[in-house]
Amino acid sequence: TAIADACRNLVVDDRTVVAEVISLPWLAHSRALLERRIDVGFTLVVDGRLPDPAVMRSHPLWEETESFAVISERHPLATADVIDPRDLADLPLHLPDKAETPDIYNLILEQLADAGVPAPRRAPPLATFATVIAHIAAGDGWLLSARTLARQTPPGLAAIPLAITVRHKLQFEIIWHAN
Numbered sequence: 001t002a003i004a005d006a007c008r009n010l011v012v013d014d015r016t017v018v019a020e021v022i023s024l025p026w027l028a029h030s031r032a033l034l035e036r037r038i039d040v041g042f043t044l045v046v047d048g049r050l051p052d053p054a055v056m057r058s059h060p061l062w063e064e065t066e067s068f069a070v071i072s073e074r075h076p077l078a079t080a081d082v083i084d085p086r087d088l089a090d091l092p093l094h095l096p097d098k099a100e101t102p103d104i105y106n107l108i109l110e111q112l113a114d115a116g117v118p119a120p121r122r123a124p125p126l127a128t129f130a131t132v133i134a135h136i137a138a139g140d141g142w143l144l145s146a147r148t149l150a151r152q153t154p155p156g157l158a159a160i161p162l163a164i165t166v167r168h169k170l171q172f173e174i175i176w177h178a179n
Contacts, residue, residue: 092123
């Protein structure tokens with residue numbers, strides 16, 4: 001939805017700009033932007049820290065104020081109103097690549113530690129986000145998400161609010177290269 005809205009509203013010098021939408025997981029947008037494979041992307045920014053502020057610019061689209069557990073819709077907690085992250089201790093946690101998104105990686109572990117889960121059981125790294133989604137839908141693990149993913153949960157998954165306090169300012173932002 002954010003991509004479609006942005007493309008519809010992209011105007012330069014009173015002319016609509018034609019956009020080619022490329023399928024790329026949004027956690028990979030920062031790297032792709034820095035490598036000049038894309039011109040515009042999206043990212044989560046923790047406490048206003050862009051991945052590379054020397055060459056990257058951004059504009060906030062919305063603030064993320066909640067955290068969600070993304071689990072299989074067949075999981076017994078899929079119908080809960082709120083999930084305590086300690087109740088997911090039996091499931092491996094799928095984490096983003098620390099090298100790609102260190103702020104998000106650290107934020108997730110900090111939020112879980114604050115909620116009483118200092119050392120979550122971790123899922124092995126998988127090659128693509130689509131593979132992670134398939135594993136979770138099959139009942140193999142979970143992930144911690146902001147509302148962005150929870151708004152449009154893929155089939156087979158449920159996004160349930162987590163009993164976690166978000167202590168950092170977390171914003172979903174549109175990003176572009178300074179040049």
